[in-house]
Amino acid sequence: MRIYHMTEQSYAPAWDKHQGSLRVNLPNALCEPEVASALFHRYYDDWMLADRLGLDIFINEHHATATCMCSAGVIPLAILARQTTRAKLLVLGYPIGNRPDPLRAAEELATIDVLSRGRLQMGFVKGVPYELPVANLNPVVLMERFWEAHDLILKALSTHDAPFNWEGEFFHYRHVNVWPRPWQDPHPPVWVTTASPSNAREIARRQHVMATMGTGYATKVVNMAYRESWEQMGWGTAPIDRFAYLGLVAIAPTEAKARARAETIASYPRTSGVVHPPFANPPGFFSVEANVELMRAGGRPKPRTFTRDGRAVSTSKGSVQDLIDAGIMFCGTPAQVVDQIIEFSEAVGGFGHLLAMAQAGNLSREDTAENLTLLATEVMPKLRAYVAEKGMVIAAAAE
Amino acid sequence: MDQHAAAGFLSVRDQPLEADQRGTGAPILYLHGEAGPDRDAPFLQLLTASGRVVAPSHPGFGNSPLSASITGIDDLTYFYLDMIEQMGWTDLSIVGVGLGAWIALELATSGTNRIGRLALIDAVGVKISDRTTRDIADIFALTDEQIADLAWADPALGLPALTTAPDQLLYDRARARETTARYAFTPYLHNPKLKRRLHRVRVPTLMLWGAQDRITLPAYGAAFAALIPGARFALIDDAGHYPQLEQPAVVARHVQDFLASSRS
Numbered sequence: 001m002r003i004y005h006m007t008e009q010s011y012a013p014a015w016d017k018h019q020g021s022l023r024v025n026l027p028n029a030l031c032e033p034e035v036a037s038a039l040f041h042r043y044y045d046d047w048m049l050a051d052r053l054g055l056d057i058f059i060n061e062h063h064a065t066a067t068c069m070c071s072a073g074v075i076p077l078a079i080l081a082r083q084t085t086r087a088k089l090l091v092l093g094y095p096i097g098n099r100p101d102p103l104r105a106a107e108e109l110a111t112i113d114v115l116s117r118g119r120l121q122m123g124f125v126k127g128v129p130y131e132l133p134v135a136n137l138n139p140v141v142l143m144e145r146f147w148e149a150h151d152l153i154l155k156a157l158s159t160h161d162a163p164f165n166w167e168g169e170f171f172h173y174r175h176v177n178v179w180p181r182p183w184q185d186p187h188p189p190v191w192v193t194t195a196s197p198s199n200a201r202e203i204a205r206r207q208h209v210m211a212t213m214g215t216g217y218a219t220k221v222v223n224m225a226y227r228e229s230w231e232q233m234g235w236g237t238a239p240i241d242r243f244a245y246l247g248l249v250a251i252a253p254t255e256a257k258a259r260a261r262a263e264t265i266a267s268y269p270r271t272s273g274v275v276h277p278p279f280a281n282p283p284g285f286f287s288v289e290a291n292v293e294l295m296r297a298g299g300r301p302k303p304r305t306f307t308r309d310g311r312a313v314s315t316s317k318g319s320v321q322d323l324i325d326a327g328i329m330f331c332g333t334p335a336q337v338v339d340q341i342i343e344f345s346e347a348v349g350g351f352g353h354l355l356a357m358a359q360a361g362n363l364s365r366e367d368t369a370e371n372l373t374l375l376a377t378e379v380m381p382k383l384r385a386y387v388a389e390k391g392m393v394i395a396a397a398a399e
Numbered sequence: 400m401d402q403h404a405a406a407g408f409l410s411v412r413d414q415p416l417e418a419d420q421r422g423t424g425a426p427i428l429y430l431h432g433e434a435g436p437d438r439d440a441p442f443l444q445l446l447t448a449s450g451r452v453v454a455p456s457h458p459g460f461g462n463s464p465l466s467a468s469i470t471g472i473d474d475l476t477y478f479y480l481d482m483i484e485q486m487g488w489t490d491l492s493i494v495g496v497g498l499g500a501w502i503a504l505e506l507a508t509s510g511t512n513r514i515g516r517l518a519l520i521d522a523v524g525v526k527i528s529d530r531t532t533r534d535i536a537d538i539f540a541l542t543d544e545q546i547a548d549l550a551w552a553d554p555a556l557g558l559p560a561l562t563t564a565p566d567q568l569l570y571d572r573a574r575a576r577e578t579t580a581r582y583a584f585t586p587y588l589h590n591p592k593l594k595r596r597l598h599r600v601r602v603p604t605l606m607l608w609g610a611q612d613r614i615t616l617p618a619y620g621a622a623f624a625a626l627i628p629g630a631r632f633a634l635i636d637d638a639g640h641y642p643q644l645e646q647p648a649v650v651a652r653h654v655q656d657f658l659a660s661s662r663s
Contacts, residue, residue: 024540133540140581141470278540283580291573295561 001352001383004058004090005050005372006246007359008268009043009076011036014066015267015361021276023065023130036069044079046359046368051084053376058090058355060125063134067271074108081116089116092191092211092355093123096153097146098135103173105149106156110182118183123191123211124150126199130275132282140284145170150190152176157187191244197225204229204238211355213246214269214315216305216327223349240387244353247341248329248360251374255332261371262320262331267361269315269328308347330356334378341379342386352387409455411482417456417463422447425662426488429454430479432497433523433538433588434550434641435575436461438567442643445651449658450492455482457499459578461571471582472498472524472590476505483513490515492658496643497523497615498579498588504627507604508596516661517604518654521612521640523588525597527622535588536614539580550640552611557639597626603661604630607653609638609645631657 014030015022047057059076062068070076073091080089089112096102113120126146132139148170155164156178163177182188191209194200195218203210204226212219223243230238248269250262273280277299281291294301303312307325315328323329327344330337345351356375359368409416419436421443427450431437436456446452456463457475469475479502483491491514495503501524503517527534536549547557561569583589604627608620617634624632635642635649643650 136585138580138584140577140584276540277542283539283577283584288570288573288577291576292566292569295564295569295572298562 001354001380001387002056002088003354003356003375003380003383004056004088005047005359005375006058006060006355006357007043007046007368008060008062008068008357009040009070010268010361011039011066011069012267012361015271018066018274021274021279022067022271023062023275024133024279025276026064026066030066039069042365043359044076044083045365046372047076047080047087048083049369050372050376051080051087053372054086054380055356055372055376056088056090057084058092060092061095062128063131065130067268067274074112077112077120078108078115081112081119084116084119087119088121089119090121090191090355091123092121092193093125095127095131095135096124096149097142098127098131098137099149100137102149102152102171103156103176103178106153106178109153109188110157110178110180113182113184113188114180116183118188120182120184120188121191121209122188123193123209124153125193129282129285130279132285133279138284139282141170142284154187154190157182195222197222200225201229204242205233207235207242209242209244209353211244211246211353213355214248214305214328215245216313217308217344217347218304218306219245219327219348223351227349240350240352240391243349243351244355245345245348245351246355246357247327247344248323248331249337249356249358249371249375250329250331251334251337251371251379253333253374255336258332258336259320261363261367262323262329264363264367265357265360266320266323266329268357269323270317271361273316334374334382337375337379338382338386341383354383409453409482411485412478414458414466415464416458416482417461419443419454420452422451424450425490425492426450426486427452427492427494427658428479428483428488430493430495430499430502431457431460432499432521432641433575433579433583434497435571437496437644438571440644440647442647442651445647446494446654448651449655453486457502457578459581460574465578465581469582472502472505475502475582476509479506480509480511483511489513490662492516492518494518494520494654495522496520497640498583500524501588501590501593504593504597504600505590507602508593508599510599514602516602516658517600518657519604519606520643520650521608521615521620522606522623523583523615524590525594525623525626526586526589526591527619533587534615534619537587538614539576539584546614549613552609552637552639552645556645594626598628600627600630603657605653605657606630606632607642607650608632608634609640609642610634610636611638612640612642614640 059073061070061073148168163175166173192203193211200222227238252258305313313322313326330340358371409418459465493503500519500522547554551557606624608617624630638645
């Protein structure tokens with residue numbers, strides 16, 4: 001079990017100043033550069049601590065939003081490649097379907113892999129719907145463009161004998177020749193996020209790590225699709241290191257203190273969807289059938305998050321207890337959190353990477369440091385011991 | 400839902416194309432706009448006073464299937480050029496609305512001599528203002544209520560009760576939004592090259608514009624019309640972006656008069 005520290009690098013000081021939208025159309029007059037700078041430096045301090053504690057590091061990016069100031073994941077990756085010494089550096093991810101120039105992405109990623117001496121984990125994401133209005137590339141053909149960019153990047157990173165030619169549906173290059181070539185051979189491990197069984201099958205066929213983020217108990221369906229597809233390829237049982245799950249994590253010496261910390265971390269799901277509604281539904285992102293259903297339901301989407309016993313939970317309005325019950329958050333003393341993670345992992349088919357959102361919103365430097373320290377020193381050893389003892393039994397239990 | 404019940408289908412390039420065909424006489428091709436086919440609109444019936452109206456749902460709209468070979472307005476233009484030849488139409492009258500008017504102009508600038516005249520309504524397709532001024536409201540950044548407010552002189556007409564509407568209406572709306580984006584998301588609802596090709600429109604052209612249209616302002620329409628040699632521009636009162644739906648009789652009279660005068 002590897003555990004990654006994740007923060008959205010939010011600009012929380014603007015969160016109470018929006019007029020119905022924290023994304024795409026929130027004026028950046030609400031951003032004070034001095035405040036942003038102090039926040040950035042503080043988030044880097046958290047990552048440096050994570051590295052010292054033996055945790056890995058997970059970077060992401062969003063655009064035109066106060067929920068996440070990082071608009072280019074490769075910037076912190078590059079800095080951390082130089083400043084940290086041992087942590088895996090996971091970008092999850094690089095929204096390659098939203099970028100006009102995947103060759104540039106391959107060059108950036110190869111450089112970071114070399115600089116970090118082979119610690120890069122290369123995550124590619126479709127991205128959330130609100131990314132598309134800013135990217136301005138056609139959202140209707142996003143996944144076709146995503147997979148072409150993916151294919152090009154992997155070929156660019158693993159071709160060493162000569163420049164090659166690429167004249168595809170979306171991208172055109174006549175001299176692809178990446179310098180430096182990546183440290184890892186044939187290329188850094190690839191991760192892809194999804195919440196859908198059909199994408200899960202596609203990811204399995206490519207043997208990439210599949211990450212689900214905040215999908216709660218619905219993770220099981222996606223994990224099972226991946227496992228089935230893997231088995232159908234004749235590869236046996238999919239190893240547990242092919243599965244990653246993002247959960248919110250709030251740990252403290254006492255349950256009461258952990259709950260208080262959790263209230264602050266819950267500001268993430270409570271603000272994440274605050275966006276002018278059309279930006280949450282770009283054309284083609286959801287199917288025609290799903291849109292017909294949405295109109296029929298008066299614009300109210302069906303619940304997607306459930307507790308283990310099937311109770312629908314709102315991630316934006318639910319209580320901390322709701323989030324814990326739905327497997328969105330792991331919260332309590334170290335012992336309670338170990339139990340929650342094992343219980344959840346067994347229920348959804350197991351995962352070998354825990355992506356821990358251990359900082360969100362206004363969670364202070366001190367609270368984050370204690371959260372990370374307990375995660376690394378109290379929780380991680382017990383989870384590792386559990387995986388070492390039980391191994392693939394985690395997967396079997398859910399089948 | 401029986402997708403084939405609402406209208407008949409033509410076969411163009413071996414591809415099924417839903418088409419409402421009504422009336423007799425000289426051919427009138429009606430090209431619908433970005434909001435989707437104007438299913439059973441009174442305007443289509445009124446147009447039959449001037450000839451045989453053929454109103455296809457563009458591939459990807461209404462019940463017409465998508466085609467892998469059509470990914471943009473240029474492909475759609477070649478598709479309709481094929482259709483015009485296949486139908487054997489000459490001296491064809493085209494009535495185009497919004498995105499359909501854009502297609503009509505691509506057809507007219509393409510070099511075919513089978514087109515006799517163009518009646519265009521609240522067209523999109525060219526860039527008029529400077530690069531930081533949006534000519535066409537970003538429909539993908541607006542709620543249904545905001546779109547209705549900008550697109551209709553009477554916004555209530557633009558807000559049907561969707562929870563109780565027929566399946567076909569919801570399906571038409573969902574497909575129109577997706578397929579418009581498929582063909583024209585970026586550059587947004589225009590072809591940057593069309594402006595410098597409009598001198599090639601060599602047929603009589605009428606451009607009608609809803610006086611209350613705030614999706615594409617009348618000033619955009621007037622500047623657009625000025626780029627088309629000899630085009631006549633007229634405003635339709637008490638109408639927004641869809642004058643053919645809000646003022647069908649007035650628009651039909653303008654179009655009928657124009658078709659009659661340009662045929663003689």
